Amino acid sequence: MLRITRKRSNGPRDCGFTITEVVFGFAIFGIVFAALLAGLTLNVSTVKSARETVRATQIMEDKLDTLRLYSWEQITTPGFITNQFYVPFSPTNALAAAEGSGVTYTGLITMATSPLTESYQTNIMRITIDLYWPSSTHVRHAQMSTFVSKYGLQGYVY
DSSP: OOOOOOOOOOSGGGSSOOHHHHHHHHHHHHHHHHHHHHHHHHHHHHHHHHHHHHHHHHHHHHHHHHHHTSOHHHHHSTTTSOSEEEEEEOOOSTTSOSTTOOEEEEEEEEEEEOOOOSGGGGGEEEEEEEEEEEETTEEEEEEEEEEEETTSGGGTOO
């Protein structure tokens, strides 16, 4: 005859996880999840900062290219070029927050005589654009400069 016997448990150790194992498992899961969230948060803030910096570069390039096309008389006429300008930027995509999440860039244009020592120094001006914008908890800054010549590019554009 065939006998079937059951193996008996030796006690509570064979029934499942101990409370210590469960606590350590949740602790490890919590640390990994917190690291994942911190990484995602850093990634989003880095992309936001890069987007703002690229937009600032585009604004400054646009302003400087426009200034290079002005005639020498326009550039040297007081009041023709305003010293301050504002450019709003409102990104529209899935990552952007609700309305009003845009940034306003404040630009300052400084025109000065050329730092050159050559005889044609009076025919060249240095134009500098300083751009400021609020980003998270602080104000960021970017700067770009160019030289404009009396006999420069503006004479070739119709």
